[in-house]
Amino acid sequence: MMKLRLLRVRNALVRECMAEFLGTFVLLLFGCSAAAQVKTSRETKGQFLSVNMAFSVGVMSAMYLTKGITGAHLNPAVTLSFCVLGRVPWRKLMPYSLSQVLGAYVASGLVYLVYYDAIMEFSEGVLTVYGPNETASIFATYPTEHLTLGRSFLDQVVGTGMLLLCILCLDEKRNSPAPSELTPPIVATIVLGISMSMSGNCGAAINPARDLGPRLFSLTAGWGTEVFTCYNYWFWVPVVAPPIGGVLGCLMYLVFIHWQLPGPDPPEDTSTLSTISDKIKQPSSTWENEVELKCAHL
Template identity: 70%
Template sequence: MTHAKKLMMRMKIKNELARQCLGEIIGTFVLLLFGCSGAAQVKTGRDMKGQFLSANLSFAVGVMSAMYLCMGVSGAHLNPAVSLSFCVLGDLPWKKLLPYSLSQVLGAYLASAVVFVMYYDAIMNYGGGVLTVFGPNETASIFATYPTEGVSLQTNIFDQVVGTATLLLCILPLNDKRNRPAPEALLPPIVATVVLGIAMSMSSNCGGAINPARDLGPRLFTLTAGWGVEVFTCFDYFFWVPLVAPLVGAVLGSFFYQVFIQWHLPELEPENNETKQTWYQRYHNKLVVHKLVKLVVSLLS
């Protein structure tokens, strides 16, 4: 055994949660690295180096790449709303929700920093040397999401709830053995296609975050990098919408999938020798309604 091998053995993270958090950090980092740099290229290139569709596609490639990267480590949630759903479903212990979510926010923050350095010159040229949240030269929307003028708060909340519910409703069947699942090794491109669909159809009102970490991490970065507190205060403190609404939407979407589809699927024959654990396979034997009832009961008592 060489020194390097020994070094590796010693540095291998023993703690499972630490490993998983590291996986979520790297995964969300890659997701936002593609997503924000795609948005930066389209915006600072003034539509000459890709258009809106390119930015949507960049995010989708980010989802695919991030999932292949960390599915084996952490399950590739990449999104606190997804992690919350899995907690409600009993697939992720509640105590892991905060570490997972913070890791995702941290990964998104770090990716924003890299994109900022990579596009520093372009952002400065585009904004005329000023980092601003408003006006035709605003560059804050490269990182976090902001609402379109003329769209009300309720609409934006509804938009984020529906978008995230759609996400969960569409990805839960992909690995449900009682339904007609997608090939497991091709889950990343198929989930990425669903995310692409949501970006193309539900990002018009307020940017289609459907992911609190994807929004908060970059917003915190822009706060620290020079855009100022306006990134939080603007549009009447809009920032809380992509933080809260996706959480509600994700649980709602899981609930819909269970009540309207999964309950009524034929039972599977019991299989004994399942060796490989898929990222949300265990979930499908559980009932979100059951968990919700228990959650409500425990909250009430």
């Protein structure tokens, strides 16, 4: 056991990147596995709601795993928003984001291996983005055919904005903070609500790593460049729109809630302040005598 403890990484940033990698890996493993099961079974072993719930369970599990190390961002849009708010140093934005994308990529690879036979049987060996036997949507998100580029961009901005708006209040002590141990299931429920209400247009990625990592995997696994060129090069929307939405959600929270709450909390330990207050209320001669007496003992 002592030898295993030598595996502890000494560099704090590396430890944090490892946590973000593993957390995003778990999130995508749950979500993409559910998508593969539903797709390849032609919805006989689950439905669209199953995928939404699996991603939410993935969020909860990943948060419990990594919350004590990084706070469990699992999303470059969340990391960027926390950098804007001053909660995370800007120097950590790129390492966190790359770790999240890599975790999503590796998770997609594992899902592909687990469901390889089912994917090949369903697609008849032809890996494509279009058609009734397409399987690219198991991994990355794609818009519905009637959706315009501008509307899909708005969709992702709104979804990610709602995510940040709703999670920022969870640790606000001047409002109604959630117990720390219950934060993961609450965040998972918020993600489930967004997925159930805002995923009809283009899958509710609301997370650049969740979309880009699996899309890069599908590019290298046989689906080809079509995963980037399809739908008028739509791939950039779930990469660019969520960070913008996250920052806008933070701004809404600051303007409408944070800056409107009552003043800062009183100190948790008020005994010292109470003692000083009592001393001030005493007659000056008594207080001076006590001070002189204490000084004499020094």
